[in-house]
Amino acid sequence: xxxxxxxxxxLAVERTVEDRTLLVQFLREDLGxxxxxxxxxxxxxxxxxxxxxxxxxxxxxMLAAQADGATITxxxxxxxxxxxxxxxxxxxxxxxLQCGFCTPGxxxxxxxxxxxxxxxxxxxTVREELEGNICRCTGYHNIVKAILAAAQ
Amino acid sequence: MGVEGIGARVPRKEDKRFITGKGRYTDDISVAGMxxxxxxxxxxxxxxFAGIDASAAQKMPGVIAVLTGSQLREDGIGDIICGxxxxxxxxxxxxxxxxxALAFDTARHVGQAVAVVIAETNAQAREAAEAVKVDWQELxxxxxxxxALAPGAPQIHENAPNNLIFDWExxxxxxxxxxxxxxxxxxRLEIINNRLIPNAIEPRAALARYDEAExxxxxxxxxxxxxxxxxxxxxxxQIAPEHKLRVIAPDVGGGFGSKIFIYPEEIVxxxxxxxxxxxxxxxxxxxxxxxxxxxGRDHITTAQLAFDADNxxxxxxxxxxxxxxxxxxxxxxxVPTYLHATxxxxxxxxPAIHCNMRTVYTNxxxxxxxRGAGRPEACYVVERLVETAARELGLSPAELRRINFIRExxxxxxxxxxxxxxxxDASLDAAMAAADYAGFAGRKAEAEARGKLRGIGxxxxxxxxxxxxxxxxxxxxxxxxxxxxxxxRVNPVGTVEILxxxxxxxxxxxxxxxxxxADRFGIALDSxxxxxxxxxxxxxxxxxxxxxxxxxxMSAVAKALDKVxxxxxxxxxxxxxxxxxxxxxxxxxxxxxxxxxxxxxHEVCLAAYMAHNLPEGMEPGLKEGAFYDPANFTFPAxxxxxxxxxxxxxxxxxxxxxVAADDFGRIINPMIVEGQVHGGxxxxxxxxxxxxxxxxxxxxxxxxxxxxxxxxxRADDVPLIDVSTTETLCPSNPxxxxxxxxxxxxxxxxxxxxxxxxxxxxxxxxxxxxxETVWRALAANATAQAAE
Numbered sequence: 017x018x019x020x021x022x023x024x025x026x027l028a029v030e031r032t033v034e035d036r037t038l039l040v041q042f043l044r045e046d047l048g049x050x051x052x053x054x055x056x057x058x059x060x061x062x063x064x065x066x067x068x069x070x071x072x073x074x075x076x077x078m079l080a081a082q083a084d085g086a087t088i089t090x091x092x093x094x095x096x097x098x099x100x101x102x103x104x105x106x107x108x109x110x111x112x113l114q115c116g117f118c119t120p121g122x123x124x125x126x127x128x129x130x131x132x133x134x135x136x137x138x139x140x141t142v143r144e145e146l147e148g149n150i151c152r153c154t155g156y157h158n159i160v161k162a163i164l165a166a167a168q
Numbered sequence: 169m170g171v172e173g174i175g176a177r178v179p180r181k182e183d184k185r186f187i188t189g190k191g192r193y194t195d196d197i198s199v200a201g202m203x204x205x206x207x208x209x210x211x212x213x214x215x216x217f218a219g220i221d222a223s224a225a226q227k228m229p230g231v232i233a234v235l236t237g238s239q240l241r242e243d244g245i246g247d248i249i250c251g252x253x254x255x256x257x258x259x260x261x262x263x264x265x266x267x268x269a270l271a272f273d274t275a276r277h278v279g280q281a282v283a284v285v286i287a288e289t290n291a292q293a294r295e296a297a298e299a300v301k302v303d304w305q306e307l308x309x310x311x312x313x314x315x316a317l318a319p320g321a322p323q324i325h326e327n328a329p330n331n332l333i334f335d336w337e338x339x340x341x342x343x344x345x346x347x348x349x350x351x352x353x354x355x356r357l358e359i360i361n362n363r364l365i366p367n368a369i370e371p372r373a374a375l376a377r378y379d380e381a382e383x384x385x386x387x388x389x390x391x392x393x394x395x396x397x398x399x400x401x402x403x404x405x406q407i408a409p410e411h412k413l414r415v416i417a418p419d420v421g422g423g424f425g426s427k428i429f430i431y432p433e434e435i436v437x438x439x440x441x442x443x444x445x446x447x448x449x450x451x452x453x454x455x456x457x458x459x460x461x462x463x464g465r466d467h468i469t470t471a472q473l474a475f476d477a478d479n480x481x482x483x484x485x486x487x488x489x490x491x492x493x494x495x496x497x498x499x500x501x502x503v504p505t506y507l508h509a510t511x512x513x514x515x516x517x518x519p520a521i522h523c524n525m526r527t528v529y530t531n532x533x534x535x536x537x538x539r540g541a542g543r544p545e546a547c548y549v550v551e552r553l554v555e556t557a558a559r560e561l562g563l564s565p566a567e568l569r570r571i572n573f574i575r576e577x578x579x580x581x582x583x584x585x586x587x588x589x590x591x592x593d594a595s596l597d598a599a600m601a602a603a604d605y606a607g608f609a610g611r612k613a614e615a616e617a618r619g620k621l622r623g624i625g626x627x628x629x630x631x632x633x634x635x636x637x638x639x640x641x642x643x644x645x646x647x648x649x650x651x652x653x654x655x656x657r658v659n660p661v662g663t664v665e666i667l668x669x670x671x672x673x674x675x676x677x678x679x680x681x682x683x684x685x686a687d688r689f690g691i692a693l694d695s696x697x698x699x700x701x702x703x704x705x706x707x708x709x710x711x712x713x714x715x716x717x718x719x720x721x722m723s724a725v726a727k728a729l730d731k732v733x734x735x736x737x738x739x740x741x742x743x744x745x746x747x748x749x750x751x752x753x754x755x756x757x758x759x760x761x762x763x764x765x766x767x768x769x770h771e772v773c774l775a776a777y778m779a780h781n782l783p784e785g786m787e788p789g790l791k792e793g794a795f796y797d798p799a800n801f802t803f804p805a806x807x808x809x810x811x812x813x814x815x816x817x818x819x820x821x822x823x824x825x826x827v828a829a830d831d832f833g834r835i836i837n838p839m840i841v842e843g844q845v846h847g848g849x850x851x852x853x854x855x856x857x858x859x860x861x862x863x864x865x866x867x868x869x870x871x872x873x874x875x876x877x878x879x880x881x882r883a884d885d886v887p888l889i890d891v892s893t894t895e896t897l898c899p900s901n902p903x904x905x906x907x908x909x910x911x912x913x914x915x916x917x918x919x920x921x922x923x924x925x926x927x928x929x930x931x932x933x934x935x936x937x938x939x940e941t942v943w944r945a946l947a948a949n950a951t952a953q954a955a956e
Contacts, residue, residue, distance in 0.1 A: 051189015117421025
C-alpha cells in the first residue's frame with residue numbers, strides 16, 4: 017500500500033492506495049473525477065491525458081505513487097468557475113466533439129500543445145502533435161480547426 | 169426557419185458536460201455495494217471442455233462467486249439469437265448454431281467467455297479469473313470463409329454442415345449469365361473486403377443491479393438501443409419480464425453499430441447480480457473489445473460487370489463468401505443480404521443483376537453491423553468494377569459513369585430496391601469542380617518531378633438506409649419492426665420535452681431534435697429538452713443505427729408536433745374567438761392571421777393545463793405521441809473524389825485531397841452533417857489504408873488485438889475533408905430527410921483504392937493498402953515490365 021498526496025485541481029488530497037494503482041484509476045475511482053477516461057490498455061488512445069506539473073501526461077502510464085507531491089490538472093479543473101477555458105470553448109464552437117469520450121484527453125493535449133508552441137501552430141504540426149490521441153467519431157477535421165482557432 | 173430552426177448551424181447544447189468532464193458514461197457510474205466482474209475467456213480458437221475448476225479462484229481475496237455456463241443454463245437463461253431469418257435457395261432456414269452467453273462445453277473463438285468471477289474490486293476479479301482452470305481440449309480451427317467451406321475443414325456447429333450458414337441469392341442468374349456471355353466487354357475482379365474492428369473509443373460496459381425487494385433489475389449499459397436491449401433480454405434471454413427490467417443507456421462513447429447487440433457480458437451481469445445479491449459492473453479492457461465486440465465486413469467476392477458495344481452496363485454477377493464468425497450475431501444475417509445485395513445496382517442502369525451469397529462460420533469473433541453494414545461492401549464491388557472498366561475501355565471514370573447513370577425516378581432496380589429520387593450528375597459535377605479534377609494532369613506532372621506518384625479516384629455511391637418499413641422487413645425475415653416513437657410534452661410554462669426512442673451517442677440529437685421544435689413554434693432552442701436512453705422514461709423505440717434518427721426518429725417527432733400544433737391552434741382559436749384555420753404560430757407567438765390579435769405561446773400552453781376555458785369536449789394538457797413507420801428506405805447518394813501521392817520508395821500513401829459531394833435530402837444542422845461525413849470518411853480511409861484485422865490461420869489467434877497492431881486512423885493520417893451537399897428531398901418522410909451517418913464509410917474506400925491504383929498503375933490491390941502492400945504492387949509492376 018502506498019500513501020499518496022498531491023494537489024488535484026487546486027485541492028490537496030491524500031489517500032492510501034494499492035501500490036499498483038495507476039494515476040488514472042486514482043483520479044477516477046478514489047477521487048471520483050471521472051472526466052479522465054480509459055480507452056485502451058496500451059497507452060495509445062490518449063483519453064487519459066491530464067497535466068502533471070504542467071506537462072501533458074497519459075495518466076494510464078503513471079502510478080499514482082509516482083505522482084506523489086505533484087500538481088495535477090484534470091479536465092474538471094480547466095474551466096475558471098463558470099468560464100470555459102478558450103480551448104473548451106473552441107471545441108464547442110467548432111463542433112470538435114461528437115460522442116465526447118476522447119474529448120477530455122484531446123482538450124488537455126491541445127492546451128499543452130498550444131502552450132509549448134506559444135500559440136504558433138499550423139495544421140501539419142497540430143496533426144502530428146495529436147498522434148497520441150485517437151478519435152473515432154470526428155475524423156479530426158473539426159478538432160484541428162478548434163485547436164488552430166484556440167491557438168490564436 | 170430562424171436562427172435555431174431547420175437548416176441552422178447551431179452549436180450543440182449537449183457539449184457542456186463533455187468538454188468539462190461531466191459526461192456520465194457507464195463506467196463512470198457507481199452504486200452502493202457494487203462489485204466487479206471479470207470473464208474467464210478461451211485462449212483457444214476452438215476447444216471443448218468438460219470441467220471448470222474454480223477452487224483456487226474462489227479462495228482468492230475479495231472473490232464472491234465464480235459462475236459458469238452450466239449454471240447459466242440451469243437457471244434457464246436463453247441462448248443469444250440472430251433476429252433476422254434468412255432462407256437458403258433450397259428453402260431451408262439458416263443454420264443458427266446455439267450461442268450461450270457463457271459457453272458450457274465448447275469455445276469457438278479466442279476470447280469467448282466460459283465463466284465469470286465476481287469480486288469486490290476489478291483487480292481482484294481479474295486476478296481470480298486467471299486462476300480459474302479449464303480442462304481445454306484443443307480442436308483444429310479455421311479462420312477464413314473460403315477455408316471454412318472447403319471439404320475437411322473443422323466443423324464448428326453440428327447443425328451447419330461444412331460450416332455453411334445459408335446459401336442465398338437475389339436477382340436473375342440466367343439473365344446475368346446471358347448478359348456476360350453476350351457482352352462486348354466484361355470487367356472481372358476478385359475483391360476482398362477486409363475485416364474491421366469498430367473500436368469505439370469507449371469500451372463496452374455494463375452495470376447491473378437487482379433489487380430484491382422490488383424483484384426488479386436495472387441495467388446501465390453502452391447501448392445504441394436500450395429498449396431493444398430490454399425486449400431481447402426479456403423475451404429471448406429470459407432475464408425478467410420487461411416491466412421488471414429497466415435499461416439505461418447513459419452517455420455512450422460511440423457505437424458505429426457495435427453497441428446495438430445484447431452481448432454475453434450484460435446478460436451475465438444481470439443474471440449474476442441476482443444470483444450473488446450484489447450489483448455487478450463490467451468494463452471491457454481494450455483487448456477484450458478487440459476480441460468480443462462484433463467485427464465488420466470480411467467478404468470474399470468474385471464479380472463481373474458486362475458492357476455492350478456502346479459501353480452501357482448490361483449485367484452484373486456477384487459471388488460472395490461472407491465470414492460471420494463463430495456465432496450468428498443479432499443482425500448478422502441481414503448485413504450481407506438485404507442491406508448489401510440490394511445496393512448492387514449502384515447509381516447505374518443495369519438490367520440484369522445476380523448475387524449469390526454464402527455465409528460461413530469460422531473460429532473468429534462474430535461479425536455484424538459496422539458503420540454501413542453491407543452497403544460499404546456493395547459500393548466497393550460496384551465502384552471498383554466501374555473504375556476498372558473505365559480504364560479497360562479507355563474512357564474517363566466520369567464519362568463511363570455518365571453513360572450509365574440512372575436519371576429517371578422512381579427507378580426500380582433488379583434487386584428489390586426502388587430508388588425514389590436522386591440527381592447523380594449534380595453530385596458528380598460538384599465533386600469534380602471542388603476537386604479541380606480538370607487540373608489533375610498538371611498536379612500529377614508536378615508531383616512526378618518531385619519523385620512522387622499522384623493518382624485520383626472516384627466513388628459514386630448510393631446507399632439504402634432510414635431503416636425501415638416494418639411490414640417490408642417483416643416479409644424479408646426481420647423479427648422486429650423498424651418504426652420509431654416520439655412524445656412531445658409541452659409543459660404548462662411553454663417549455664417542451666421530446667421523449668424519443670432514438671439514442672444519441674455522438675449524433676447531437678439533443679440539439680438537432682430540439683431544432684425541430686424551435687422551427688415549428690419559434691421558441692428558443694434552450695426551451696426544449698430531449699430525453700432519451702432510459703426505458704423507464706421513454707416509450708418503446710428502436711434506437712439509433714442504419715442512419716435512421718433523422719429519417720425515422722425525427723419523422724416521429726414531426727408527427728407528434730403536428731398533433732401538438734393542431735391542439736394548440738384549437739385552444740388559441742377558442743380563446744381568441746377566431747377560426748382555427750386563421751391561427752399561425754410564429755416566433756413564439758400564436759396569432760390570428762391578418763389581425764393584431766395574439767397570445768404568447770406560453771399563454772396557450774398554460775391555458776391547456778389550467779383547463780379553465782377549453783373547447784367543449786377537449787381534454788386538458790398538451791402532450792402528444794406518435795409512432796412513425798417509414799414508407800420506404802431512403803437513398804442518400806453522392807460522389808467522393810480522392811487524390812493521393814504515393815512515395816514509390818516506401819509505398820506510403822498521402823491523401824492530399826478528399827472531396828465529398830453528398831445528397832442527404834433535407835439537412836437539419838449542416839455542422840452536424842459535416843461532422844458525420846468527416847467521421848465516416850475517415851473510417852473509410854481507415855479501411856482502405858490502415859485497418860486490418862488478422863487472425864493467425866493456424867492457431868486462430870487474433871494477432872491484431874491492441875492499438876499497437878491494429879492501425880486506427882490518427883490525425884496525421886488524414887487531411888481536411890471538403891464537404892458539400894446538393895439536395896433532392898426525400899419524398900417518403902415529412903421532413904424530406906435521407907440520413908447521413910454512414911455515407912462516408914460507404915463511399916470512401918473505393919475512392920481511395922481507385923486513387924492509389926491509378927497512381928501506381930497496378931489495379932491488383934487489397935485493402936488495407938499499407939506501405940508494404942503498395943510497395944509490393946509497385947515491385948510487381950517492375951517485375952512484369954522487366955519480363956516484357
